[in-house]
Amino acid sequence: xxxxxxxxxxxxxxxxxxxxxxxxxxxxxxxxxxxxxxxxxxxxxxxxxxxxxxxxxxxxxxxxxxxxxxxxxxxxxxxxxxxxxxxxxxxxxxxxxxxxxxxxxxxxxxxxxxxxxxxxxxxxxxxxxxxxxxxxxxxxxxxxxxxxxxxxxxxxxxxxxxxxxxxxxxxxxxxxxxxxxxxxxxxxxxxxxxxxxxxxxxxxxxxxxxxxxxxxxxxxxxxxxxx
Amino acid sequence: xxxxxxxxxxxxxxxxxxxxxxxxxxxxxxxxxxxxxxxxxxxxxxxxxxxxxxxxxxxxxxxxxxxxxxxxxxxxxxxxxxxxxxxxxxxxxxxxxxxxxxxxxxxxxxxxxxxxxxxxxxxxxxxxxxxxxxxxxxxxxxxxxxxxxxxxxxxxxxxxxxxxxxxxxxxxxxxxxxxxxxxxxxxxxxxxxxxxxxxxxxxxxxxxxxxxxxxxxxxxxxxxxxxxxxxxxxxxxxxxxxxxxxxxxxxxx
Ligand code: HEM
Ligand code: SF4
Ligand code: FES
Numbered sequence: 001x002x003x004x005x006x007x008x009x010x011x012x013x014x015x016x017x018x019x020x021x022x023x024x025x026x027x028x029x030x031x032x033x034x035x036x037x038x039x040x041x042x043x044x045x046x047x048x049x050x051x052x053x054x055x056x057x058x059x060x061x062x063x064x065x066x067x068x069x070x071x072x073x074x075x076x077x078x079x080x081x082x083x084x085x086x087x088x089x090x091x092x093x094x095x096x097x098x099x100x101x102x103x104x105x106x107x108x109x110x111x112x113x114x115x116x117x118x119x120x121x122x123x124x125x126x127x128x129x130x131x132x133x134x135x136x137x138x139x140x141x142x143x144x145x146x147x148x149x150x151x152x153x154x155x156x157x158x159x160x161x162x163x164x165x166x167x168x169x170x171x172x173x174x175x176x177x178x179x180x181x182x183x184x185x186x187x188x189x190x191x192x193x194x195x196x197x198x199x200x201x202x203x204x205x206x207x208x209x210x211x212x213x214x215x216x217x218x219x220x221x222x223x224x225x226x227x
Numbered sequence: 228x229x230x231x232x233x234x235x236x237x238x239x240x241x242x243x244x245x246x247x248x249x250x251x252x253x254x255x256x257x258x259x260x261x262x263x264x265x266x267x268x269x270x271x272x273x274x275x276x277x278x279x280x281x282x283x284x285x286x287x288x289x290x291x292x293x294x295x296x297x298x299x300x301x302x303x304x305x306x307x308x309x310x311x312x313x314x315x316x317x318x319x320x321x322x323x324x325x326x327x328x329x330x331x332x333x334x335x336x337x338x339x340x341x342x343x344x345x346x347x348x349x350x351x352x353x354x355x356x357x358x359x360x361x362x363x364x365x366x367x368x369x370x371x372x373x374x375x376x377x378x379x380x381x382x383x384x385x386x387x388x389x390x391x392x393x394x395x396x397x398x399x400x401x402x403x404x405x406x407x408x409x410x411x412x413x414x415x416x417x418x419x420x421x422x423x424x425x426x427x428x429x430x431x432x433x434x435x436x437x438x439x440x441x442x443x444x445x446x447x448x449x450x451x452x453x454x455x456x457x458x459x460x461x462x463x464x465x466x467x468x469x470x471x472x473x474x475x476x477x478x479x480x
Contacts, residue, residue, distance in 0.1 A: 086400035089441030096301035191467025
């Protein structure tokens with residue numbers, strides 16, 4: 001199987017891993033957003049809490065979520081290793097640099113990724129950790145014969161803290177920039193550069209990179225201002 | 228002929244062990260000179276003063292050999308797009324300008340002296356597979372091997388790569404993907420080269436990695452600075468044919 005390890009350690013193989021894990025994380029962003037927008041429903045948190053219960057108890061979703069943790073770690077570790085190798089391949093920098101020939105995001109993917117990772121740690125510490133290991137009150141709803149954790153209440157208290165809201169917004173801006181380059185870059189890495197489809201992929205990438213972070217940002221802003 | 232007085236900040240480095248530094252020089256040029264002619268004027272004055280002339284590479288001086296590598300004010304081959312340093316004219320600068328001139332910067336292109344870097348890593352990538360092993364004989368009759376016009380154009384566009392290394396110089400990762408993909412494409416798109424394409428792409432990528440070039444982040448800086456305007460669609464082609472060759476053929480290199 002040496003050809004497999006040759007491939008995975010080749011420059012193109014390493015980038016393929018970035019591309020596939022990146023696209024996987026993009027698909028996760030959509031699912032996660034769809035679920036979380038239920039926080040905006042005016043039902044005292046019922047639909048969100050029931051949804052959160054389903055996501056944490058369904059064996060299929062639980063399996064996928066382990067894939068997700070592995071995917072994020074693989075993407076982050078591989079990304080940092082690539083960035084370090086690239087930095088040393090360049091060696092010294094130019095005295096004069098116009099910076100005009102490539103976008104800021106494309107040259108700072110590792111920095112943006114690190115910001116996203118820092119955000120993820122805050123985010124997971126705030127919700128995931130409390131949900132798994134902390135004390136979250138249980139609530140019962142009409143028509144549902146089991147009690148669920150009142151995560152909605154946790155969201156409510158977290159987003160009253162302006163520092164948390166700012167941390168979320170910084171994380172989401174980093175995500176938007178990461179995707180502005182990353183979305184289309186993932187397709188180029190896969191070798192999908194095509195006269196007919198590439199303009200569409202690039203357009204989709206820009207729309208996605210702006211709309212998705214904005215939709216996420218609405219949640220903390222809405223809770224901070226109106227709840 | 229209008230005269231120009233320029234200040235040059237030139238990278239001077241005795242050899243690969245020297246750490247190198249910038250030296251400032253005044254030079255009188257005129258707007259009809261090429262950039263290299265302006266450097267010739269500088270070197271003439273240095274020689275007359277019994278100082279060491281600035282070492283820089285040049286050969287054809289008509290934009291086809293790829294020798295004239297230097298970074299001018301932060302841009303490989305200078306400010307004009309699609310142009311080599313030898314074809315860059317001084318009318319793109321103003322009298323009184325300060326021009327900073329540096330060598331290509333990449334681990335795989337060690338500095339030999341001043342602005343001259345060792346690009347033999349590119350030669351070794353070519354030696355790894357950038358050729359056709361069989362004798363293709365006399366020039367073919369125009370229609371003996373039908374090739375679709377679009378394909379011929381794509382191959383030709385890729386074949387205009389002069390191996391100058393500006394792509395590596397421009398890349399923040401010092402990646403050689405544009406160069407290597409141009410070579411892989413120009414041979415692989417045509418019938419005579421297509422035969423060995425699968426093996427070639429694996430061999431050339433392997434050599435490229437061994438030379439210590441960085442990985443491609445798809446920043447696109449290379450295609451902006453390439454004097455031959457080679458497109459990064461070639462990189463996508465190399466990515467997919469490399470993966471196709473690794474997974475779809477029985478070849479391992
Ligand atoms: C939800 C989170 C994330 C998403 C959706 C995402 C998505 C992507 C995508 C699509 C790419 C392009 C892959 C390619 O060029 O083929 C990419 C590249 C990259 N990502 Fe992420 N990413 C995320 C988080 C992170 C994190 C946490 C890190 C690191 C700590 C990171 C580091 C990088 C780096 C360094 C690259 C550039 C690799 C290169 O081209 O040289 N990303 N990301
Ligand atoms: S791809 Fe362009 S920049 Fe790179 S070596 Fe060829 S001609 Fe020079
Ligand atoms: S000297 Fe030959 S391309 Fe410039």
